[in-house]
Amino acid sequence: xxxxxxxSTPASLIRTVSESFIxxxxxxxxxxxxxxxxxxxxxxxxLSVDNNPKVRAYLRKWLAFHLAEQVHVNYFCGSxxxxxxYPDVIREFPEFQxxxxxxxxxxxxxxxxxxxxxxxxxxxxxxxxxNIYIDxxxxxxxxxxxxxxxxxxxxxxxxxKQIVLHLNRLQDGDKPFFIHCExxxxxxxSEGSWARGNGWVMMTLAEILPLxxxxxxxxxxxxxxxxxxxxxxxxLQTKSGLWRTIVDDRSAxxxxxxxxxxxxxxxxxSKVGEVENNTLKRAVKALTKSVDxxxxxxxxxxxxxxxxxxxxxxxATGEWWWGTGxxxxxxxxxxxxxxxxxx
Numbered sequence: 001x002x003x004x005x006x007x008s009t010p011a012s013l014i015r016t017v018s019e020s021f022i023x024x025x026x027x028x029x030x031x032x033x034x035x036x037x038x039x040x041x042x043x044x045x046x047l048s049v050d051n052n053p054k055v056r057a058y059l060r061k062w063l064a065f066h067l068a069e070q071v072h073v074n075y076f077c078g079s080x081x082x083x084x085x086y087p088d089v090i091r092e093f094p095e096f097q098x099x100x101x102x103x104x105x106x107x108x109x110x111x112x113x114x115x116x117x118x119x120x121x122x123x124x125x126x127x128x129x130x131n132i133y134i135d136x137x138x139x140x141x142x143x144x145x146x147x148x149x150x151x152x153x154x155x156x157x158x159x160x161k162q163i164v165l166h167l168n169r170l171q172d173g174d175k176p177f178f179i180h181c182e183x184x185x186x187x188x189x190s191e192g193s194w195a196r197g198n199g200w201v202m203m204t205l206a207e208i209l210p211l212x213x214x215x216x217x218x219x220x221x222x223x224x225x226x227x228x229x230x231x232x233x234x235x236l237q238t239k240s241g242l243w244r245t246i247v248d249d250r251s252a253x254x255x256x257x258x259x260x261x262x263x264x265x266x267x268x269x270s271k272v273g274e275v276e277n278n279t280l281k282r283a284v285k286a287l288t289k290s291v292d293x294x295x296x297x298x299x300x301x302x303x304x305x306x307x308x309x310x311x312x313x314x315x316a317t318g319e320w321w322w323g324t325g326x327x328x329x330x331x332x333x334x335x336x337x338x339x340x341x342x343x
Contacts, residue, residue, distance in 0.1 A: 008288055010335035014046040014328055018055050020295025021324055027062035032071050034078030034139060035303075035321035041084040042328025047092060049335040060093060067099040073110045076126040077136045083107045083143035087150040101151065108147045111140060112158065118184050122165045125181075132182045133306075134197035137166045142207045149211065156211075160218045163204060167225065170197075176232040177247060181306035190306035192246045199261025199326070201229060206265035226269065233262055234279040241286025245301055245312055252313045256290045256299035259283055260326035267333035284334055287327060297327045 021039065030036045040062060043055055071082045083104060090100050116124045118132075123140050125133040141159040148155025170178045177193030178201055205226040212219040236247050242259040244252040266280040290299045300323025301315045 010284075010331040011050045013288065013291060014050045014331050014335075015052060016295045017291060017297055017324060017328060017331075018043055018046050018050075018052060022055060022058040027058050028065050030062055030321075032066050032079070032082045034081040034135070035325070037078075037081035037084055038325030039321040039328075040325070042325035042332070044085055044088050044092065045332040046328050048088070049332050056092070063089070063093060063096055063100075067096060067103065071103050071107075073106055075114075075116050077115075077123065077133075077139040078126075080107050080111060080143050081139055083147050086146040090150065104147045104151060107143065108151065108153060108155075111144060115140075120165060121161065122169065122184075123162055124184060131184045131306075132166060132169050134166065134170050134178055134180055134194075135200055137163055138200040138204045142204055145208055145211055156218070159208060160212075160222065163208070163222065167201065175248070176228040180304070190308075192309040192312060193248055194304070194312055195243050195245045195247050195255050195258030196261070196301065196304065196322075198229065198233065198247060199258040199265075202226075202233070202265035203261050203329075205229075206268040209269070226265075230262075230266065230269070230276070234276045237279055237282060240289075241282035241284075245315070246309055249309065249313070252309075253317070254299070255301050255317070256287065256297060257301065257320070257323040257326045260287055260297075260323065260330040263287060263330040264326065264333050267330065267337045270337050280334070284330070287330060290323075290327070297324045299323070 021043070030040065040059065043059055046052070047055060066082070073079050086104055090097050093100070111123075116127060116130060118124060122132055123136050124130040125136050141162045144155040144159040147153070148159075167178060169182055172179050172193045175193060177198050179192065180190040180194045180197045182189045205222055209219065209222055209226065212222070233243065233247065237243060238254055240254060242254040242256065243262060244250070245255040245258065246252040263280060263283040266276070266283065270277075270280070290297055292298050296319045298319050299317050300320045301317050302320070304312065304315060
């Protein structure tokens, strides 16, 4: 049963989900890997809507622990995900500004100078998985934009380049959607338009586009990709307001993390007038039902390897960091965009 009620607001849902999460997960138990960092990013953004002292204290403990240990940065793009917290983290926790600046610089320099690339310049996912993954778009381009903006370092050329190169390789045939992965050398490709993968693309474009010059060619090119993808996704929204884990397969189950990612993007892009309002409203109302009686965001597909369409459809669902993070980000963005909850 959902804990949300008809009177639930984005702020109240942020408080419910955030307090449930921090009560059940010690801050020291949460790493800086991609899923946990996305959850922390969601908690952090939630502070801009609901300045909850419990959440602030939790994030302070998490930051103190990992900054003291030094955030480990390596060839796995997920190890860069601490960069998602910028610039908000410095504004909210200025007492850590020196350590945060040093950490941001280490992540930025690793991506720019040491990260694994193929002959085309495409960032590869990891040393043991040196392939082209759709996730890498978010965990490279968005992080470069956040750290580059925070530290006043150049980021646009590399960030836009990675978006374009990845999307060119991972487009699902003639569809406006994208697949999960392609082998760098063998060329073997995963099957189907995986919803969460397209969520990474939607979030990437929604985070990057507002930072670009609207008169520039790079803005116009990325906006065209966003419009094509967001319009096609709106047409595939189910009656419930969610999206299926293979977006264009009616036999696939509805999945919460991807739906939250789309809601985040629609809400973020509403600021530049690129949103289908009804699609967003339906998605937000549907997402309220994904919060159970314990304040957990459920209906989130398990950690996912590239595979067949049937494999994606077979995955179990439950509560996962990336689902909680995406949900909190979506609710925060809806609130910040000034959307009416019950209209």
